[in-house]
Structures are given as C-alpha cells and as structure tokens.
Amino acid sequence: MALHPKKSIFYLMSLAAGLIVANIYYSQPLLNEISNSFNVSESEVSNVALCSQLGYAFGLLLIIPLGDKIATKKILSYNFLFMITGLTAMAFSPSLFCLLLSSFVVGLASSVPQLLIPLAAHIATPEERGKSIGIVMSGLLIGILVSRIISGVIGEHFGWRILYIIAGISMLLLYIVLQYRLPSYNPDYKGNYVQLMNSLRFYLVDDNNIRMAGLRGALGFAGLSAFWTTLVFLMNDSFGYGSTITGLFGVIGIFGALSAAVIGKWNDKLNQKTILLIASITLFSAWCVLSFSTHSVIMLIIGVILIDLGLQALHITNQNIIFEKYPDARNRVNTVYMFTSFIGGALGTTLGAFSYQNWGWTGVTTLGTFLMILLLTMSIKNYGS
Template structure:
C-alpha cells in the first residue's frame, strides 16, 4: 500500500504516462483493424456483409468478457506482471487471425483478440492511481487520448494495408508491433501492488456489490454504452456506405479515422476541464454534440463534407463523455478502481456490440438513413437517462 501512496504523492512521470498512452492506442487498435477490411474479407471468403459483421461483433464481445474476467485481477495481482503475461495471448491471437483458413476461425480468433486486448483498461486506472488527485482527470485524458487515436488510426492504417497488401498482412504487422511494445513496457512500466487480499471468487462477487451500491457507476455505464453503440454502428457501416454511395474502397473508409483523431486530441483538454468544471454539465454538452453529429449524418448519405463534419463531432462528443464518466467513477472507491472500471467498461463494450449488430441490420433494412437515425436515438437516450437519474456533483455545491 505504501508504494501506491508514494506514487500518488510523487505523481507519474511524463515518459511513463505517454508510454502508457501509446501502449493503450496500439493495443486497442487490434480490435478495430477488421472494420475497414470487412469488404475484403467478405470477398475472400465469399460471404455476405451481415455475415462478415460477426467479426467486429465477436471481437467486441471478447473485449467485454476480457474486461469482466481479466481486469478485476488488477486489484488482486501485481499490475505489470499481469500485463506482461497478457501480451503473450495478444500476439498468439493476432497470428491466428492472420492464418485463419475460414470465416468461423477468423471470427473465433477475433473473440480472443478482444478478450486479450484489455491492457488499456489496466493503464487507465493505473494512471488515475499514480497521478496526483488534482491531476487525475488530466492523466486519464492523456491515456484516453492515446486509446482513441489508436481506435481511429487503426482504421486508417488497416484500410490502406488491406487495399495494397491484403488483409492478412495487417495482422502480421500488428503481432510484430505487440512484440516491440512488450519489450518497452517490460523496461519502463512501474509495478503497483494490489489492494485486495481475498479470493478470486470474493473478488468477482464484489463486482456485483459495487454494481448494486454505486448508482453513479451504473449511470456512467449506461451513458457510455449508448454513446459507444452509436459510434460502433457508424464505423461498422461506413465501409459499406463508401462502396455503395461513393464507389470508394477500404482505404478511403479508413482515412475517416484520421479525421476522428481531431476529437481524440481534445482528450487532454477534456481531462483538464473535468478536473475543474461541473461534470454533469460537461456530460450534457458532450451529449448535445453527439446529437448534432447524428443530425448532420442524417443528411450526409451522399455528402463527403457532411460525413467529415459528423465524424469530428461524434468523436469529440464521445471522448468528452467517456473521460468525464471515468473521472466521476475513479474519484470514488480508490481501492477498487479496476473493479469499478470493469463494471463501466463491460457496459461500454456491450453497447459497442449492440451498436455493431443493430447498425448492420439498420444498413440492410434502411441503408445510411437508418444508421443515422439509430445513432440519433442512442444519443437522445443518453440525455434522457442522464437528466432523469443524475446526482449533484461535489462541484455543484
């Protein structure tokens, strides 16, 4: 426990914080390389668009299961050792994806990529724990900035790699990057000793206890789930929109990820604001930005400019919502941040899986207008639930 307290008093060094940020981005990118590649994979295996959409669906479900069963261990076992072991499974899963002989094998290996690529959700509570209390939001924002840049940049990279080298090459490259990152983290990542001394069964039971007693965590998870549902619906169907309405390939679809990085770069600013500004107000503003984004998408089925504006807005809105949610939940229960983060992120990625599935069906039934309407509904629901169930923050007094 002394290690943790001293680390918090000293703060976290910039080099370690930015390594964690870069690591979060590179690891989480593995979950999203598949989205601009869906058309290429569908053609390779001779399957439909809805069938190949099972790959991102199972990847996100795997991530949710990894969050549920792996991340709580960060409160029981030394964090660095846990990360180093997890990387072995990340690399193995990526290599299986690269070698997959059929769509079922690719889909199942996608699940295990998601299941093992939960390292970023170890880094976020680590940053919150290592940072000084008055800089917690800023530290979370920096790590989350790297994470979202990884999500968005992955689509740009995989879109072009897939178009010019083939979709399998992307997964060989990803496995190589993970090996290099493993070495850097082995050298630089600090070790944090756990706070929880009970059994694994007691650890998992405590998740339910926190879920029942912490209404702020439940509400944050619901807000995050709805926001990420719309976000996932957009990115799952964008590649189909590009091909059907604009006759563009996976490379152009991936380029939209670069535009979204503008939203990710705002993360450190949002983190600082969430340390000083009223958090309930920040959530309302972020949600209104997402509603505006989806309203723009409604009229952008044949407009590249409209899509560009919408991508920037939806990424900024979601990032602001996400960081503010995490600052709220990490300010409570400092000895259980990994378990609190597990509850929040499981809800978040269940929302992503819901968005992937409903987005694919919305596209098949109503094309782009259906996807945009779906995202708008999800965003309006965030605002409704927040206004109904929010509680006053300490900075409102």
C-alpha cells in the first residue's frame, strides 16, 4: 500500500535521523578494539564517546538555532561536508588524539537530526504533531540502537577503521537523497546570528518549562550514556563476550524504539504530566533491574527494554511540551533542551566509565539508580503541581 506523500516524508526524515545520529554511537561497542589498537586504558578510550557527545552538544548550541533563520537544506550542505570529512579522518587516525579530535567534528556535524524534528513539527497538522515527531524520533532512536549492532559486527570481524569508511560513504549517499526529497522550509527570523543566539538566554532563563524539560532530559540521557558506555566492559569481564554480542543488545532496544510513534499519539491525547511520571517510574525500575544483572543476561535484556521505553516517553513528551509553547522558535527551544540533555549524556559517559573502572558494574548501577531517583522526584513534584 502506497504511503501518502506527506507521510512518506516523515519516514524519510526518520531514516535520515537514524543514519546520521548513528555516527555518534558507532564507537561504543568498539571501545575494547580501539583501546587495544592504541594501547590505552578503558578510561582513556571512553573519551572517544565523550568527544562525539560533546561535539553533538556544541552542534546543538551553535548550529541548530540557525534552523529558525536559514533554510534547512542549506545548513545540511555544510554539515554533511564536515561529517564526511570527520568520518574519513576517524578511519585513518594515527593516534588516539587524532581520533578524539575527529570524533568531536563528527559529533558537531551529526547534530542535524535535531533540525529534522522541528521541521516535522512545522509541516505536520496540529492534531498529528505528536505522532509525526514520534515517527522521526523512532528513526533517531533506532539509529542509536542499530549503530551498536552494525559497529559491533563490523568491528569484530573487519576492524573498527573499516566501519568509519562505510559510514562516510553512507553519508554521501544520504546527502544526495535529502537534497532531492526533503521539503523546503524558509524560516522568517530577521535578526542576525548574535541576536539569534542571545534569544536562547530568554528560553533558558525565563521559561521554567524549558528548564525543567532540559533537566529531565539530562538525567535520562546521563543514565543511558552511563549504561551503554560501560556495557561493553561488563560483557567482556563478566560474560567473556566481544563487541558483536554487545552490539546485538541494540536489537532488543529496537522493540522499544518502535513504540515512539505510539508514545507520540499518547501525547496528542493524554495528560503529559502523567506520561512523564510513568516514564520516570519505568526508568527507575530499569536501573533497579540492572542492579541484579552482573551475571544475568536476562536481567540485562529486561533493563535495556525498560530504559529505551522510559527514555522515549520522557524525551518525546519533553519535546511536545516545549514545541507547543513556541511554534515560531522550535529550533531554538529544541537547542536549549537538547544541549542540556546531551551535556547530561556526556557527564553520564564520564561518570559511568569512572564508576566502572573503580567499582565495577555495582558502581555504574548505583550511579544510574541515583540519577533516576532525582528524575522521579522531579516528576512526582511536577505531577502534583
């Protein structure tokens, strides 16, 4: 059955978001291989994931606000150039330092999926906005999960450098498709770049809804990053599995990612405070389960499913809340929200690696549980207000 043209655009945007964001997460199942390649410690090699996340955060801050001023296709042209260059540099990096620098550039350029989500909100009808955001978000989340499967298999059997060559080629092909198929949207912001960036301060300082959404997102992404950064070490140390098996955990998370469109529909119909509370309870439960997973693959599987379900519900609801209030500044409010969230993710990567190196998986699950207690406390307070 043929898709309606407009609906097909949302699925193209979903595919693009997934393929692009995958660039940031390819490294996580490969950290053991990269560590061995450069003869560095677990803590040092975790900085590869950290640099890509920091690059992504700065891309959100410096590039995504331009979506309210410059046509999306024009921004994509420059970003894809940097993205492909960065991926090629990663593939041929002669040292860990070069790899870290290239990883930052790739993260910076790979922030463009966050232009596609506000674009989806713009072209969707009001009654289907949540569903449309959910479709694009499902692609982004599936991309994060599938990236770990692909990188795990390719890294173990062909080497981690080959993966980044393939990624660079895929970005070139994707850019060609988007130039032909992505709808044109010309924003009407008339100020200059400095004025555009100064306006971010208003959304961060004066709007409590955006601040609270950003903090909720930061806590959720911190927990997710701590889990995925250290899972590869747990799988190797406790179960003797390599990056292929670690990457296959992404298959489990796909079932949760496919629920994003459903969660988007809930946002069109249900009370958002209720969804936030359910999401927080789900994430807290996930880390409680993971606390018993040191030697249990079953517990790990259950934990992965709960983390992905909870984080999607949290993330999509946060974005719906802020998009509804500022329809003419969706890229800027999304910048504030996502920048805050990914700073949380970068912090989670650092704290997760530090916790595992010093206290093992118990340290990681203690960290994750503490973060979710903070999130749950916020959601309970918000629900009662």
